[in-house]
Amino acid sequence: MTHALVLLLALAIGVIAGLRALTAPAVVAWGAFLGWIDLDGKWSQWVAHPITVIVLSILLVVELITDQLPKTPSRKVAPQFIARLVTGAFAGAVIGSAFFHTFSAAGAGMIGAVLGTLAGAEVRSRAYAASNGNDRPGAFGEDVVAVGGGFLIAFLVSLV
Structure with a gap:
């Protein structure tokens, strides 16, 4: 049962990466830093380091800002899509x-990234x-869904 839950959470965090590429790594880093995701003694323990959390948080904020710009390319173009696959x-x-x-x-994270990218678009x-050409409400x-959902997923890992 645990393996299935882990895969479901990995799929879900991949969906978050499909919505916002850098949100998934940032919230996973925060989850590890806060002790929700136990990475002690694992190859990934470096993700919980404060420097990693700070760098990923800065990148997340930059992504949230740049996503609002009109010249930001579609998430479905190859570089954007590949970035989501990698981060998912x-x-x-x-x-x-x-x-x-x-x-x-x-x-599972990669599959989730595909789903999140296509569904999010x-x-x-x-x-x-629906907003008569106004992109801001949707963005x-x-x-909110990406950041809030990402933190929820990271927290849920602690319950597995």
Whole structure:
């Protein structure tokens, strides 16, 4: 049962990476730093280091700001999509490493990133249309879901 829950959480953090590429690694780092994700003695323990948490948090804030810019490319173009696959796999692997399921959790994180990228783009385009061409409500809503959902997932790891 634990393996299935770990894969589900890795899939979910991958969805977060699909919404915001750098949110998934940042919230996983915060989860490890706060003790929600036990990485002691694992290959991934460096993720809980304060410097890692600070750097990933800064990158997360920069991403949240740049996502609001009109010139930001679509998440579905190759570089953006690949970044989401990589960060989703990484965040999933970190969660999985807490339970010695690194590789399967990395795969689940990558699958989640695909789902989050495609679903997020669709929801965002519908929000754009519903707001008469105003992208901000959809963007801010997605930010809240990504950051809040990411922290929820990181916390839920502590309950497994």
